[in-house]
Amino acid sequence: MPANPQTATAIASPNIAFIKYWGNRDQSIRLPANGSISMTLGGLESRVAVTFDPRLESDRLETHGVQFDHDPLPRISHHLDLIREMVGTDTPAHIETESNFPAGAGIASSSAVFAALTLAASRAASLPLDPPSLSRLARRGSGSACRSIFAGFVEAFAGDSDQDAFAQSFAPPEYWRIIDLIAIVDKQHKRIGSTAGHALAPTSPLQKARVADAPRRLDLCRQAITGRNFLPLATILEQDSNMMHAVMLTSNPPLFYLSPTSLALMEAISSWRASGLRACYTLDAGPNVHCITHLDDSEEVASRLRVFPGVEEVLQAPPGEAARLV
Ligand code: DP6
Numbered sequence: 001m002p003a004n005p006q007t008a009t010a011i012a013s014p015n016i017a018f019i020k021y022w023g024n025r026d027q028s029i030r031l032p033a034n035g036s037i038s039m040t041l042g043g044l045e046s047r048v049a050v051t052f053d054p055r056l057e058s059d060r061l062e063t064h065g066v067q068f069d070h071d072p073l074p075r076i077s078h079h080l081d082l083i084r085e086m087v088g089t090d091t092p093a094h095i096e097t098e099s100n101f102p103a104g105a106g107i108a109s110s111s112a113v114f115a116a117l118t119l120a121a122s123r124a125a126s127l128p129l130d131p132p133s134l135s136r137l138a139r140r141g142s143g144s145a146c147r148s149i150f151a152g153f154v155e156a157f158a159g160d161s162d163q164d165a166f167a168q169s170f171a172p173p174e175y176w177r178i179i180d181l182i183a184i185v186d187k188q189h190k191r192i193g194s195t196a197g198h199a200l201a202p203t204s205p206l207q208k209a210r211v212a213d214a215p216r217r218l219d220l221c222r223q224a225i226t227g228r229n230f231l232p233l234a235t236i237l238e239q240d241s242n243m244m245h246a247v248m249l250t251s252n253p254p255l256f257y258l259s260p261t262s263l264a265l266m267e268a269i270s271s272w273r274a275s276g277l278r279a280c281y282t283l284d285a286g287p288n289v290h291c292i293t294h295l296d297d298s299e300e301v302a303s304r305l306r307v308f309p310g311v312e313e314v315l316q317a318p319p320g321e322a323a324r325l326v
Helices: 073-087 109-124 131-141 194-203 207-212 214-226 230-249 260-274 295-306
Strands: 006-012 015-019 024-026 036-040 046-052 060-063 066-068 093-099 153-156 167-171 178-184 279-282 289-294 313-317
Touching (some): 015 230, 015 289, 024 194, 036 214, 046 109, 073 093, 109 131, 178 295, 207 214, 207 230, 230 279, 230 289, 295 313
Antiparallel strands (some): 178 289, 279 289
């Protein structure tokens, strides 16, 4: 690497999994137990700047201008090591991150940060990578980040090895006018992060059945999106989310991500759908409820969510753009 600092900045959006990735076949390289489908979340963004600087003694991380010597610096350094190995350098980096949405409460912030980090760092290191390679590498940093490389509706393949475990977009953002209304019920950082949670998945006797059934759920979800059929999408989304939370609840030790407000919202959203609104719920590893609605029904659904007891705020995210350099 040249003796002067090499810098690049990238932006990526988080994504909401419609069919969840939960558990790894190989935890060390985040080889997922099952394939997944997501929607990239427009308007929510993480910006990551990476500067490889030979004058530094070690990697430095600043998040919103505050320096971090601890978590998540080791994880970010480990990810940069993969890129440094690929180009044969050991130059330390200065990493600056900023996000415009709350971290750690079920809006997979790691997906946006690791997608943007992979893109910025590979560019700063002058390592040309095509989108599948970026996705594969982002996956090593955070499993869900492989999907945030792409726009719109995205499928991640479980693959048999590192080489074929990556994502691709199968419909662009404008393909379907649906929107994620994210009901924030708790902005606290989650107690058990996804990485520790994935490691517990095999301790649930339900995980084998969830993984074995994944191809069926992936097919139904992909067909619902490509056919723009809301009701089949709603059915499979809620079932998939409930199956993942059933695995979490039956792990050893058990993981409780749902709060009383989450449960009340899940019930309310299903009943709104029964009365004719196109709305359904899905929850990642946190208590916030992602309410997927058709754009035409979204004003009504958002106004109901805003006054729901326990809801602090409602964020709105339509299908979003791919990770990009700025
Ligand atoms: C529940 O990608 O956050 O959001 O690889 O440890 O960073 P790490 O895990 P992460 O796991 C995502 C779990 C999920 C479901 C999903 O996004 O598919």
